Amino acid sequence: MAQESSILITGGAGFIGSNVVEHLLANGYQNLTVIDDESLGRLKRVDRPGVTCVKGDILDEALMASLLAGADAVIHLAADTRVIDSIENPAYNFEVNVVGSFRLLSLARDAGCQRIINASTGGAILGDAPPPVSEELPARPLAPYGAAKLAVEGYCSAFAGAYGMKTLSLRFSNVYGPLSFHKGSVVAAFYKSLLNGRPLTVYGDGEQVRDFLYVGDLVAGVRRAIETDATGVLQLGSSVGTSINTLIALMAEATGRREIPVDYVPARQGETRITWCCIDRAREVLGFEPGTRLAEGLANTWNWFSENVTVFK
Ligand SMILES: NC(=O)c1ccc[n+]([C@@H]2O[C@H](COP(=O)([O-])OP(=O)(O)OC[C@H]3O[C@@H](n4cnc5c(N)ncnc54)[C@H](O)[C@@H]3O)[C@@H](O)[C@H]2O)c1
Structure with missing residues (x-):
């Protein structure tokens, strides 16, 4: 995909979306369109030269058809992203995440827009699987959010198989x-x-382990994805497992605090105990190389939070 290509970013005003927009602009992309309903994100964060901001719902077929008509590629990030919310309201999660994504794929096919990068998830799709988790493992979602993401991976694969679209699901x-x-x-x-x-x-004893990926590394992987024709499913992670207790110790260093007070409360049901992922395939296919150490990423993030706290309060 060339830098003058027209790229539609759904949910582009959210956390990952606004970082994707910044990264693409910094790398010479100048024809970006962001659609976001602002249920969580804010379009003003991405309102820059080179970015067309559209406030709207991905479920709005007429609007999406008009946006897809001129698009060369889609980075599909819009979603109901909270696992707990999906347990409380699975029907809403299904509507936005499955119906919204299915309509997007259908309208993109009709518009001749073949390249779709779909934001998916490792942990919520795979459930409690022995780490390091890989793309080959059987899926066992434990919440409606994971089931919806798995369904959309299925439709992405089907639209590649049946209609020759170039769909790639990235499991963050x-x-x-x-x-x-x-x-x-x-x-x-x-x-x-x-x-x-x-x-x-902290829920439980803090010894649960996760794979923390710095957003700066993730967005480089997303850009590599639109610059290749890779299809299928790829995991994007750090490939390092870190316990919550270790994370807190690193946060103490990053924030310069000698001691961080912690309330340990009972573990939440259905939470995965230990997970991190293997990124060999993403390394090979995308040249994905997450280079930011956790200590460095936490320090950058703390600086940003400290500088922006008044803006968000
Ligand atoms: N952040 C993570 O650690 C993580 C991990 C795995 C997968 N993901 C996936 O990455 C994507 C982006 O996540 P994020 O962390 O940036 O979340 P986010 O909530 O910050 O961004 C999602 C954006 O989508 C928008 N949105 C929601 N429903 C919409 C609708 N119907 N129409 C238009 N816009 C809508 C929201 O306003 C928000 O700005 C999501 O698909 C999420 O499931 C994120």
Whole structure:
């Protein structure tokens, strides 16, 4: 995909989307369109020269058809992203994540837009699988969010098989970094607690292990994805497992605090104990190389949170 190509980014005003937009602009892309309903993201964060901002719902067929008519590629990030919300309201999650994605694929096919990069997830699709998890493992989603992401991977594969579209699903691990103030994920939640002078809440003993990927590394992988014709499913993670207790120790260093108060509360049911992912395939196919050490990424993220806290309060 050349830099003058027209790229539609759904959910592009959210955490990952606004980082993708910044990264693409910095790498010479100048014809970006962002559609976001602002249910979580804010379009003003991506309102720059080279970016057309559209406030709207991916379920709006007429709007999506008009946006797809001129698009060379889609980076599909819009979703109901909270696992807990999907348990409380699975029908809404199905509507946005499955119906919205299916319509997007159908309309893209009709418009002749063949390249679709679909944001998927490793952990929520695979459930409790022995690490390092790979693309080959059988799927066992434990919540409607994971089931929806798995269904969309299936439709992406089917639209490649049946209609020759070039669809690629990228399974992101736990992404953290700047522009994530609105997120409830662990790094963002912990930093917000620190800024508000509250203890961190840890579910269980803190020895659960996750794969934390810095958003700067992730967006480089997403750009590589639109610059190749790769199809199928690829995992994007750091390939390093880190316990929550180790994360907190690294946060103490990143924030210059000697001690961080923590409230340990009972573990949540259905939470995966230990997971990290193998990224050999993404390395081979995309040249994906996440180079940011966790300590460095946490320091960058803390700087961003500290500088922007008043903007979001
Ligand atoms: N952040 C992570 O660690 C992570 C991990 C795995 C997968 N993902 C996936 O990556 C994608 C982006 O996640 P994120 O962390 O940036 O989340 P986010 O919530 O910050 O971004 C999602 C954006 O989609 C928008 N949106 C929601 N419903 C919409 C609709 N119906 N129409 C238009 N816009 C809509 C929201 O306003 C928001 O700006 C999602 O598909 C998510 O499932 C994220």
